[in-house]
Amino acid sequence: MHCPPVVAPSPDLTAAVRVRLFAALRERAGWGERLVPLEASPTSAADLWRRLALDDGPATGGRIPPSIRIAINQAFAAPGTPLRPGDEVAFLPPITGG
Amino acid sequence: MHCPPVVAPSPDLTAAVRVRLFAALRERAGWGERLVPLEASPTSAADLWRRLALDDGPATGGRIPPSIRIAINQAFAAPGTPLRPGDEVAFLPPITGG
Amino acid sequence: MPTPNPELTIAVQLLEAPFEPLELLAAWQRSLSADSRDSLGAARMAAESHFIGRVRPTTASGAPLEVLELEHYPGMSEAQLRALAEACAARHGAGAVLVAHRVGRIAPGEAIVLVAVQADRRGPALRCVQELLEDLKHHAPFWKREWSGGSGTWVAGNTPL
Amino acid sequence: MPTPNPELTIAVQLLEAPFEPLELLAAWQRSLSADSRDSLGAARMAAESHFIGRVRPTTASGAPLEVLELEHYPGMSEAQLRALAEACAARHGAGAVLVAHRVGRIAPGEAIVLVAVQADRRGPALRCVQELLEDLKHHAPFWKREWSGGSGTWVAGNTPL
Numbered sequence: 001m002h003c004p005p006v007v008a009p010s011p012d013l014t015a016a017v018r019v020r021l022f023a024a025l026r027e028r029a030g031w032g033e034r035l036v037p038l039e040a041s042p043t044s045a046a047d048l049w050r051r052l053a054l055d056d057g058p059a060t061g062g063r064i065p066p067s068i069r070i071a072i073n074q075a076f077a078a079p080g081t082p083l084r085p086g087d088e089v090a091f092l093p094p095i096t097g098g
Numbered sequence: 099m100h101c102p103p104v105v106a107p108s109p110d111l112t113a114a115v116r117v118r119l120f121a122a123l124r125e126r127a128g129w130g131e132r133l134v135p136l137e138a139s140p141t142s143a144a145d146l147w148r149r150l151a152l153d154d155g156p157a158t159g160g161r162i163p164p165s166i167r168i169a170i171n172q173a174f175a176a177p178g179t180p181l182r183p184g185d186e187v188a189f190l191p192p193i194t195g196g
Numbered sequence: 197m198p199t200p201n202p203e204l205t206i207a208v209q210l211l212e213a214p215f216e217p218l219e220l221l222a223a224w225q226r227s228l229s230a231d232s233r234d235s236l237g238a239a240r241m242a243a244e245s246h247f248i249g250r251v252r253p254t255t256a257s258g259a260p261l262e263v264l265e266l267e268h269y270p271g272m273s274e275a276q277l278r279a280l281a282e283a284c285a286a287r288h289g290a291g292a293v294l295v296a297h298r299v300g301r302i303a304p305g306e307a308i309v310l311v312a313v314q315a316d317r318r319g320p321a322l323r324c325v326q327e328l329l330e331d332l333k334h335h336a337p338f339w340k341r342e343w344s345g346g347s348g349t350w351v352a353g354n355t356p357l
Numbered sequence: 358m359p360t361p362n363p364e365l366t367i368a369v370q371l372l373e374a375p376f377e378p379l380e381l382l383a384a385w386q387r388s389l390s391a392d393s394r395d396s397l398g399a400a401r402m403a404a405e406s407h408f409i410g411r412v413r414p415t416t417a418s419g420a421p422l423e424v425l426e427l428e429h430y431p432g433m434s435e436a437q438l439r440a441l442a443e444a445c446a447a448r449h450g451a452g453a454v455l456v457a458h459r460v461g462r463i464a465p466g467e468a469i470v471l472v473a474v475q476a477d478r479r480g481p482a483l484r485c486v487q488e489l490l491e492d493l494k495h496h497a498p499f500w501k502r503e504w505s506g507g508s509g510t511w512v513a514g515n516t517p518l
Contacts, residue, residue: 020269023267023341023350071337074272074276076335090269090272090337092337093350094352095335095337095338096340096352096353097266097336097337098297098329098336118430120500121500121511122500125511169433169498172432172436174496190498193494193497193500194494194500194511194512194514194515195429195458195498195499195501196410196490196493196515218382218386225379240411240466241411242410242412243408243409243410243411244408245407246406246408247407248406249404249405250404318410322483322486322490325483329483
């Protein structure tokens with residue numbers, strides 16, 4: 001699949017966050033990494049989930065399903081944590097390592 | 099230490115049992131292995147413990163302390179099990195392997 | 197927070213190619229012996245426990261597995277394995293922990309994970325291996341995809357204990 | 358009585374000289390792979406766990422240990438290790454067990470016991486190693502004597518878990 005450019009050229013990239021998706025989430029969305037401008041302040045991972053329409057369908061009403069975990073700057077975080085410019089926020093489907 | 103012969107020459111060794119002691123028990127008794135004639139019938143390990151005076155002192159009244167385990171023909175057995183001629187009976191102090 | 201133990205040695209390895217667990221363990225033991233000669237003479241810890249996990253030959257649904265693909269979150273996966281190992285060692289008072297994990301494409305029968313713990317007593321060594329294995333299965337960002345008959349399926353959850 | 362498993366492989370070794378646990382494990386893995394190629398192709402069991410116990414540098418009372426003497430009941434010790442391993446494997450459905458135990462005079466830092474288990478899942482492999490280790494510490498006829506300052510003391514009981 002060929003994806004369109006994910007973010008318009010911006011004079012201030014520090015007012016954006018990097019969003020990352022993995023495994024089944026990445027495949028469903030069709031992308032794995034995007035720079036996303038922080039429109040409102042404060043913006044949380046839960047806000048981005050809605051804005052980027054990461055839901056599987058309308059059933060969850062735009063809320064992050066409990067099976068999805070959030071990492072901010074590569075550490076687990078609560079979905080409501082306010083994001084700061086430059087943060088890396090990742091949506092992690094259920095872990096199956098080991 | 100030099101031990102005396104442990105059993106008188108006998109015309110019928112099959113009417114004896116082989117008694118074995120290990121570790122601290124062996125050292126206390128001063129011997130590790132003896133052929134012992136079966137005098138009474140039935141004879142058990144508990145009887146031999148008394149007859150051979152294997153006690154540490156008079157405190158236990160000639161009974162096998164609960165910390166001592168019995169093996170007959172190299173398998174754990176109850177102290178009262180009747181012995182048969184030719185059996186090997188062993189008194190095992192507390193095990194400390196592994 | 198448990199107090200950090202300055203004597204604690206944590207080793208984490210993410211491996212993109214097949215590895216031989218016993219060779220990795222031998223190298224780990226040599227590195228610990230070299231460390232301990234510096235400070236404690238020839239003393240080695242009295243208890244050591246290991247776990248090796250290998251890829252099963254069949255998928256969760258019982259079909260023959262061609263290959264297991266293991267995706268991870270580079271950076272976070274190493275950091276998280278280290279944090280889990282440190283926390284587990286601190287909880288149990290273990291002295292050294294090794295965690296090795298494959299990523300990428302892994303063939304059936306190949307080792308996918310190795311956990312090893314040295315401690316002063318058997319209880320902490322055994323418990324730390326067991327807990328760390330559960331911890332990394334649930335809290336380190338790895339995702340398995342099973343390839344069978346030319347199509348890939350993301351694994352929905354961990355195998356039962 | 359658990360039903361005997363014809364696929365179950367039990368290996369018991371009593372060793373009078375120092376041994377290298379990882380070399381013993383490598384030989385054991387090779388022997389199991391050779392077996393399994395005959396019947397099941399290249400399949401290896403998905404879970405494997407090990408425990409290595411080494412002689413501590415100090416006695417129970419804290420004095421420097423010169424050597425640990427390990428007395429056993431020849432014949433019964435091998436038979437008992439095998440019976441304990443078979444029972445533990447049957448309880449947990451493990452597929453292969455290795456038990457190696459030193460006897461005689463053992464220097465501080467040397468390996469005294471090695472237990473290894475292969476199973477289809479991590480739970481049985483981990484639990485079987487742990488239980489078999491406790492079983493052999495309490496039910497296999499071995500006795501430790503610590504030599505320190507030229508005199509020997511029979512060890513009164515096992516170290517705490």
